[in-house]
Amino acid sequence: MQDTLKIGEKELDSRLFVGTGKYSSDTLIPEIIKKSGAQVITVALRRIDFESQTDNILNHIPKEVQLLPNTSGARNAQEAIRIARLARAAGCGNWIKIEVISDNKYLLPDGYETIKATEVLAAEGFVVLPYISPDLMVAKKLVEAGAAAVMPLGAPIGTNRGLKTKELIRILIDEIPLPIIVDAGIGKPSDACEAMEMGAAACLLNTAIASANDPVMMAEAFGKAVSAGRSAYLAGLGTTHEYAQASSPLTGFLNE
């Protein structure tokens, strides 16, 4: 069965998006992409050293991989918009992950500013993927603002704590007519698998891979977990029961 994820005009076979931060060397990136099967990679514009011969991260990203520049460092809508425009002008394409954070303690995203930036950038033709706390009302407004997907956090960014916001993400999956991509907080492949089983469209993660002892092997593990979770979702999970099912049900006599 053909199962692709459509974002903007792009059809993706892989539902794992990866990041580029925190590696001991950017030379790991091609291996991470290969082993995980990821087709989308996010990179902070602030980190791209366009002029460097040796340390330009873009040189390590294969051409066929979709670049998803992000607005890391933006503290309000205006800064996010400027970063997005700089990224497009620098040749990074028209996809943008909006990350507006004005809280350096917990790194939680600012929903209101994110909505404002999404509205402006979507109108300018960007494929906008906003990063948010899983808030249904914010997500609904992002749909109206023209977002291409919604990216709720599973736990605060970089914490590896797993799907702490599971119930709220489930509501977004049920109610929002856009792909829901779980971004941030995923610590283990089993967390990613669980998100996919719930019906998330994809998972984006970085720290869990980058901080592993063997990032390449961990990238492969995440690729498999996301794919397994997706298959389970498509296969339709059996319902779970609190008690064993009685072989002689209470209403059996009605069939006699």
Added chain:
Amino acid sequence: MSFYNEYLTYKDFNFDAFFEKVTDNQVRSIINKDKLNILDFLALLSPTAEKHLEEMAQKAHRLTVQHFGKTILLYTPIYVSNYCTNQCLYCGFNATNKIPRKQLIIDEVEAEAKAIAATGLKHILLLTGEAKKIASVDYIQTCVEVLKKYFTSIGIEIYALEQEEYARLIKAGVDLLTIYQETYNEELYDAIHIKGPKKDYRFRLDAPERACKASMRSVNIGALLGLDEWRREAFFTGLHANYLQNHYADTEISVSLPRMRSHEGDFQPRCIVSDKNMVQMMLALRLFMPRAGITISTRETARFRDNIIRLGVTKMSAGSSTIVGGHTQQKKSTGQFDISDERNVQQMREAILQLGYQPVFKDWQTL
């Protein structure tokens, strides 16, 4: 609102009595906590905690990799003026020191910027002495406008400014303020700052907060280690950093650990801060503020710097000169202090890679 009020709460705190009561078990349980309070932080600065440096280091390493990855951001200072009206006993630029004074003209700033940019660095820190009539805010703004052509992040380490002046320089392209309180000990501060505008303890203490109010992106604070008993200085630095982060969540707060170096003049440090003390301070800070940047400059030796890369440091200077025009001028003047790690940017890059870390040249984009 001012950090001064918080400072007063602990100013007469009996540190020695507190340290005497800290037990090994207490230190172990603090190391295992997710979130430390200010007294937990103080306990990690105690003599008792010295016995637990390895456990602290393991946790600090994990937290740093989790929040910053295996990366070290590189920057270098650019000294544009050493005129100074202050008499700070510990500083080579002290107005009474008979050293040649120099202020770069804008063309010279540009030449210096070009020479530094050729090393690949993108983060620059502009430094001056304190002579507001000579190295004026206008002059600094002009320098920033030139530096913007060559660097993507511009920091300033200059005399304390008013909030509006910070706002003006932010608008011109500055994203980082570095300002050291030198010592948090108010009486000692008064004694070692003999003359000049810097003598005003409160104006200096509130400078980082004025920059936060002006919406500075990053603010980096510190105490000049050696002036007073280091455990107290480390505690007040952490208290100050925590205060700023709690009140100004949209500013990134980071801490420098500058240890006194030899300099022009004959002032001797009151307290010798050993490598072990430096490490304890850094680990305690990392456990207390897992997301705060920690900066170590070329004041430290190459050997020490290489060894602390895995312990919590996130930012290092490289290829530094503390001389005005040190990268281009033929006639060398006197530096602010002597540097220890004399490796150039390429050597530093290689050393970091060798240690399994990524040297980062760019982590901000001027907007």
